[in-house]
Amino acid sequence: MIRPEVGDGVHLISHAHVNCYVIEDDDGITLVDAGLPTMWPMLLWLLEDRGRRPEDVKALVLTHGHFDHVGFALRAHREWGLPVLVHKQDAYLAAHPYRYKPERNRFLYPFTHPRSLPLLAGMAAAGALNVKGVSETQVLKPGTAVPVPGRPTVVHTPGHTDGHCILHLPDRDTVLSGDALVTLDPYTGKSGPQIVASAATANTRQSLASLQSIAATGAALVLPGHGAPWTHGAVEAVRQAAQIGAH
Numbered sequence: 313m314i315r316p317e318v319g320d321g322v323h324l325i326s327h328a329h330v331n332c333y334v335i336e337d338d339d340g341i342t343l344v345d346a347g348l349p350t351m352w353p354m355l356l357w358l359l360e361d362r363g364r365r366p367e368d369v370k371a372l373v374l375t376h377g378h379f380d381h382v383g384f385a386l387r388a389h390r391e392w393g394l395p396v397l398v399h400k401q402d403a404y405l406a407a408h409p410y411r412y413k414p415e416r417n418r419f420l421y422p423f424t425h426p427r428s429l430p431l432l433a434g435m436a437a438a439g440a441l442n443v444k445g446v447s448e449t450q451v452l453k454p455g456t457a458v459p460v461p462g463r464p465t466v467v468h469t470p471g472h473t474d475g476h477c478i479l480h481l482p483d484r485d486t487v488l489s490g491d492a493l494v495t496l497d498p499y500t501g502k503s504g505p506q507i508v509a510s511a512a513t514a515n516t517r518q519s520l521a522s523l524q525s526i527a528a529t530g531a532a533l534v535l536p537g538h539g540a541p542w543t544h545g546a547v548e549a550v551r552q553a554a555q556i557g558a559h
């Protein structure tokens with residue numbers, strides 16, 4: 313599903329409960345996350361619909377290195393020569409999207425036994441188990457406005473993964489929260505602002521602490537890695553997520 317313009321010049325591509333975003337600017341387009349492999353044609357449709365060409369896409373920024381955010385990264389890099397940016401602590405994960413250190417089995421188990429979890433079955437059907445890693449990445453530096461279209465400010469929000477980052481677009485009053493704060497957890501099927509379940513989060517305590525960085529943006533619109541856009545502000549989203557806490 314493509315929902316053009318969920319934010320000011322920000323478009324959502326959503327499929328199998330996985331989101332990625334297209335940020336449009338006068339000087340081109342930045343992609344935020346690469347979803348699942350089958351979302352590639354949806355990206356092409358969106359570009360065509362916007363009257364844009366692949367050459368207009370200048371960069372792919374990954375909020376983190378999980379396979380459901382790396383889906384078409386290698387393809388975009390190879391076919392378009394697109395630079396892929398990821399925090400240095402998630403570069404290894406982006407290159408090896410299934411090599412989870414401590415929690416590998418716990419993380420992948422439901423994907424390989426997805427019958428009881430329809431949301432994950434949908435992700436598996438969309439290519440979640442066939443993602444190729446991308447190793448030629450560039451370093452995404454927190455605390456800076458990345459020199460790519462939209463000029464997102466990068467904030468390091470460790471917990472879900474060590475190198476997870478959110479992207480703040482101050483001039484658009486929008487924060488792209490990746491999996492640091494979601495409005496639908498594919499592991500539990502539960503809706504509403506929350507951190508991702510501990511089955512898929514490296515450090516739950518750290519993840520809860522990082523919520524404060526999302527609130528600190530004060531953004532009106534929160535665009536998560538999973539679930540619907542949240543229009544009631546980052547502060548309220550974080551309040552609700554903190555209330556739910558670890559799960």
Ligand SMILES: [Zn+2]
Binds near residue numbers: 491
């Ligand atoms: Zn994730």
Ligand SMILES: [Zn+2]
Binds near residue numbers: 380537
């Ligand atoms: Zn995810």
